[in-house]
Amino acid sequence: xxVGERGVIEDISLEHIPxxxxxxxxxxxxxxxxxxxxxxxxPLYIRVNxxxxxxxxxxxxxxxxxxx
Amino acid sequence: MxxxxxxxxxxxxxxxxxxxxxxxxxxxxxxxxxxxxxITVDKKVGRAQISDQVFxxxxxxxxxxxxxxxxxxxxxxxxxxxDKRHDDFPDVIIVVADxxxxxxxxxxxxxxxxxxxxxxxxxxxxxxxxxxxxxxDLDLLKMELKxxxxxxxxxxxxxxxxxxxxxxxxxxxxxxxxxxxxQKIDEAYFKEIRSKFPDISLYxxxxxxxxxxxxxxxxxxxxxxxxxxxxxxxxxxKYQHKETIFRYQQINEILKKTYKVNKAxxxxxxxxxxxxxxxxxxxxxxxxxxxxxxxxxIFDWAxxxxxxxxAVFADLSTLVKSTLPEGQLTNxxxxxxxxxxxxxVIFIPQIAILFLFVAILEETGYMSRVVFxxxxxxxxxGMSGKSVVPLISGTACAIPAVMAARNISGWKxxxxxxxxxxxxxxxxRLPVYAIIIALIIPQERVLGIFSLQGLTLLGLYLLGFxxxxxxxxxxxxxxxxQGKSFFLIEMPDYKLPSLKNVFYTVVEKTKAxxxxxxKIILAISIILWFLASNGPAAFDEAEQVFxxxxxxxxxxxxxxxxxLASYKLEHSYIGVMGKAIEPAIKPLGYDWxxxxxxxxxxxxxxxxxxxxxTIYSVGDDDEENTTIKKxxxxxxxxxxxxKLFNVPVGMSLLVFYxxxxxxxxxxxxxxxxxxxWKWPVIQLIGMGxxxxxxxxxxxxxxx
Numbered sequence: 032x033x034v035g036e037r038g039v040i041e042d043i044s045l046e047h048i049p050x051x052x053x054x055x056x057x058x059x060x061x062x063x064x065x066x067x068x069x070x071x072x073x074p075l076y077i078r079v080n081x082x083x084x085x086x087x088x089x090x091x092x093x094x095x096x097x098x099x
Numbered sequence: 100m101x102x103x104x105x106x107x108x109x110x111x112x113x114x115x116x117x118x119x120x121x122x123x124x125x126x127x128x129x130x131x132x133x134x135x136x137x138i139t140v141d142k143k144v145g146r147a148q149i150s151d152q153v154f155x156x157x158x159x160x161x162x163x164x165x166x167x168x169x170x171x172x173x174x175x176x177x178x179x180x181x182d183k184r185h186d187d188f189p190d191v192i193i194v195v196a197d198x199x200x201x202x203x204x205x206x207x208x209x210x211x212x213x214x215x216x217x218x219x220x221x222x223x224x225x226x227x228x229x230x231x232x233x234x235x236d237l238d239l240l241k242m243e244l245k246x247x248x249x250x251x252x253x254x255x256x257x258x259x260x261x262x263x264x265x266x267x268x269x270x271x272x273x274x275x276x277x278x279x280x281x282q283k284i285d286e287a288y289f290k291e292i293r294s295k296f297p298d299i300s301l302y303x304x305x306x307x308x309x310x311x312x313x314x315x316x317x318x319x320x321x322x323x324x325x326x327x328x329x330x331x332x333x334x335x336x337k338y339q340h341k342e343t344i345f346r347y348q349q350i351n352e353i354l355k356k357t358y359k360v361n362k363a364x365x366x367x368x369x370x371x372x373x374x375x376x377x378x379x380x381x382x383x384x385x386x387x388x389x390x391x392x393x394x395x396x397i398f399d400w401a402x403x404x405x406x407x408x409x410a411v412f413a414d415l416s417t418l419v420k421s422t423l424p425e426g427q428l429t430n431x432x433x434x435x436x437x438x439x440x441x442x443x444v445i446f447i448p449q450i451a452i453l454f455l456f457v458a459i460l461e462e463t464g465y466m467s468r469v470v471f472x473x474x475x476x477x478x479x480x481g482m483s484g485k486s487v488v489p490l491i492s493g494t495a496c497a498i499p500a501v502m503a504a505r506n507i508s509g510w511k512x513x514x515x516x517x518x519x520x521x522x523x524x525x526x527x528r529l530p531v532y533a534i535i536i537a538l539i540i541p542q543e544r545v546l547g548i549f550s551l552q553g554l555t556l557l558g559l560y561l562l563g564f565x566x567x568x569x570x571x572x573x574x575x576x577x578x579x580x581q582g583k584s585f586f587l588i589e590m591p592d593y594k595l596p597s598l599k600n601v602f603y604t605v606v607e608k609t610k611a612x613x614x615x616x617x618k619i620i621l622a623i624s625i626i627l628w629f630l631a632s633n634g635p636a637a638f639d640e641a642e643q644v645f646x647x648x649x650x651x652x653x654x655x656x657x658x659x660x661x662x663l664a665s666y667k668l669e670h671s672y673i674g675v676m677g678k679a680i681e682p683a684i685k686p687l688g689y690d691w692x693x694x695x696x697x698x699x700x701x702x703x704x705x706x707x708x709x710x711x712x713t714i715y716s717v718g719d720d721d722e723e724n725t726t727i728k729k730x731x732x733x734x735x736x737x738x739x740x741x742k743l744f745n746v747p748v749g750m751s752l753l754v755f756y757x758x759x760x761x762x763x764x765x766x767x768x769x770x771x772x773x774x775x776w777k778w779p780v781i782q783l784i785g786m787g788x789x790x791x792x793x794x795x796x797x798x799x800x801x802x
């Protein structure tokens with residue numbers, strides 16, 4: 032995914048994702064937009080379901096999205 | 100201040116919603132910061148006048164995104180709201196939401212509502228409602244949320260009266276639950292639980308199963324049942340996820356009917372600022388400039404009030420001595436208590452300035468960007484981007500810094516941050532550095548602009564910071580700690596800091612430092628004074644022995660008195676202790692007087708200067724040598740005949756103070772935060788060894 036692109040969350044690997052990420056609004060069916068990468072390419076700055084959050088790549092890799 | 104008649108109100112809300120602004124608006128200066136029993140989470144309680152006769156006691160609970168806690172601070176929210184016998188168990192809860200992030204805020208509301216406590220939703224920043232193109236159907240929202248909803252703007256003092264009215268009528272608010280989660284997740288499972296606990300609300304039991312370790316209102320048998328349910332961890336996690344998904348579905352439906360945003364501008368302030376502040380070059384550059392500004396102000400601006408405070412306390416000490424009748428009590432006040440208090444007060448300017456910067460950076464939303472920028476780099480050293488805040492706070496004091504590490508959710512990253520933070524040069528080291536640098540480094544300029552003394556100080560800061568990073572790296576490789584690290588941070592909207600909030604934060608944190616660490620420092624100053632002015636048998640006979648020995652040597656009475664005082668000090672308890680450790684510290688270049696200062700500063704570093712002051716003011720009555728600096732400069736090593744504070748000794752001392760763990764208050768906090776003696780002990784010994792070895796090499800190489 033490139034900066035500025037959007038996608039829809041298809042599936043979340045529940046065992047590897049803490050509840051707090053879901054509680055921030057990161058849920059299946061929601062749109063995600065990659066707003067920015069940190070200068071060293073990690074973490075990622077995303078907008079999902081109205082929340083602006085930053086997560087690490089390893090966490091992001093547990094979220095399956097399809098591009099729109 | 101729990102008031103029987105007052106309505107008990109609890110403020111709950113996401114971070115960055117203006118919850119604290121609302122608290123400040125409601126209570127004004129009638130607030131008090133205390134601690135929750137057993138843990139050092141700041142507990143803010145205040146009194147608010149609700150109507151002519153009615154007061155409310157308002158507790159500002161730590162900010163949280165959910166009732167399911169991930170940090171100790173968040174845990175407080177759950178504990179307060181679940182336990183009916185808790186001192187702060189509220190009559191009514193106000194959930195503070197931010198108009199822009201209302202969806203996420205409503206998740207918390209939805210959870211809170213299920214606790215069956217009267218709950219009011221206060222939607223903050225309502226003054227921006229038109230600017231952001233938001234439309235809201237308040238009446239319908241009230242109906243859908245089954246409670247009172249008030250639009251407020253805490254900063255602009257809008258809607259506060261309405262909120263007070265709602266608090267006044269809290270008894271009429273419904274306590275029915277919003278989301279009937281059990282039916283959607285697994286009806287049979289929850290029915291079974293309900294049948295086992297018919298008297299307690301189902302959601303509460305569910306929280307017991309998912310979150311708590313001990314339950315105040317359950318008997319032994321019930322506890323066993325809960326523990327049984329807890330065993331199926333996979334199922335619980337799955338159901339928690341389902342619960343969250345369901346709650347969001349419900350919220351989405353409610354908002355579809357009641358809330359509309361007409362998005363006009365996509366490239367808003369946030370996007371533009373983010374581009375610059377997290378830029379791969381400018382981002383770091385701006386951060387570096389801000390850091391330099393902070394340090395500059397800590398040294399430069401703070402030195403004016405600090406010099407003033409120093410002078411005032413020196414005068415006060417002299418004044419006490421000259422006005423009160425001579426005696427032990429006068430000595431205790433002028434030589435023990437007054438310098439002791441002065442030793443605490445002198446830190447206030449620096450600490451306040453540092454907290455001021457941290458508060459502004461956090462209020463504006465910039466701190467999250469720093470965390471974002473630094474995360475990858477910090478991870479190499481076993482820490483997280485969130486470790487930046489503790490490391491910066493560490494330049495004021497390690498105590499708030501260790502507590503700030505709570506926001507780091509990964510245990511290993513948090514532990515490493517806690518362990519290395521005391522290497523960062525805290526303000527307690529500054530007076531020690533300042534006096535030694537003034538003694539050994541000439542007042543020269545390098546390249547015509549940089550002062551050599553200033554550069555030395557900068558070097559010491561880099562030394563401390565470098566050591567923190569190196570030890571972080573080593574700990575990262577060595578420590579085998581269980582637990583996955585997880586990183587998640589909200590990037591809040593940029594906003595201008597509210598002066599009021601910044602002011603309250605600075606006052607509150609400075610107060611906490613003064614009364615927390617201050618107590619120990621004062622106590623030690625008094626003990627020190629006692630140890631220096633009393634001693635074993637030889638001390639009491641001092642005068643007699645002295646009279647016989649030195650009758651012929653010293654003619655002048657003033658010399659005689661000074662010599663007697665110094666003889667007394669040498670034979671006081673503290674002199675005996677200093678002499679006892681002399682063999683151990685000789686390789687580092689120190690004598691027994693420095694030994695005394697070292698012993699006393701194992702309680703807190705800044706005591707070094709204070710105890711030297713005590714030692715020299717007790718040991719030397721020469722009128723001309725009034726400041727400690729002059730006295731120290733005049734001190735001659737009796738063996739070598741050279742100045743005691745020469746370059747090798749001074750450098751060795753600087754290095755020792757840079758690395759050694761000399762702060763009982765920090766050790767106590769580390770013990771509390773890590774919940775074991777293991778880590779503070781490792782810290783004490785590890786840092787002590789590093790300090791000893793490094794000072795030894797410094798001294799040996801320089802001499």
